[in-house]
Amino acid sequence: MTGWQTLFYKEILRFWKVSFQTIAAPVLTAVLYLLIFGHVLEDHVKVYDRISYTAFLIPGLVMMSVLQNAFANSSSSLIQSKIMGNLVFLSSPPCHIGPGFLPTSDLH
Numbered sequence: 001m002t003g004w005q006t007l008f009y010k011e012i013l014r015f016w017k018v019s020f021q022t023i024a025a026p027v028l029t030a031v032l033y034l035l036i037f038g039h040v041l042e043d044h045v046k047v048y049d050r051i052s053y054t055a056f057l058i059p060g061l062v063m064m065s066v067l068q069n070a071f072a073n074s075s076s077s078l079i080q081s082k083i084m085g086n087l088v089f090l091s092s093p094p095c096h097i098g099p100g101f102l103p104t105s106d107l108h
Contacts, residue, residue, distance in 0.1 A: 011077060022073060026065040033061055 001009065015022060038054040047056040 014077060014080075015073070022069065026069050030061045030065045033064075034058065 034054065034057060038057055042053050045053045047053055
């Protein structure tokens with residue numbers, strides 16, 4: 001395997017170890033936002049005539065969860081590598097760490 005493929009494989013394995021945190025936490029957060037803001041503000045906020053506030057809120061919550069999760073996964077992976085002491089091994093060879101970390105943050 002090449003350098004970026006090894007990093008990609010390592011990140012996929014890390015994702016499976018914390019998959020509950022990676023999948024369940026953003027879903028739970030989005031559902032709580034939807035329940036609270038959708039229930040409280042549905043009758044008070046009118047966005048468009050034919051679109052309900054809840055339908056207006058859902059795409060924003062999905063994007064918020066995706067972007068927040070992508071940033072959190074890639075940054076936590078770098079911090080974890082720094083704490084464990086293997087970040088030095090990632091930055092010293094001629095392999096760029098970007099191609100290994102970035103696709104996995106998109107997959108998370």
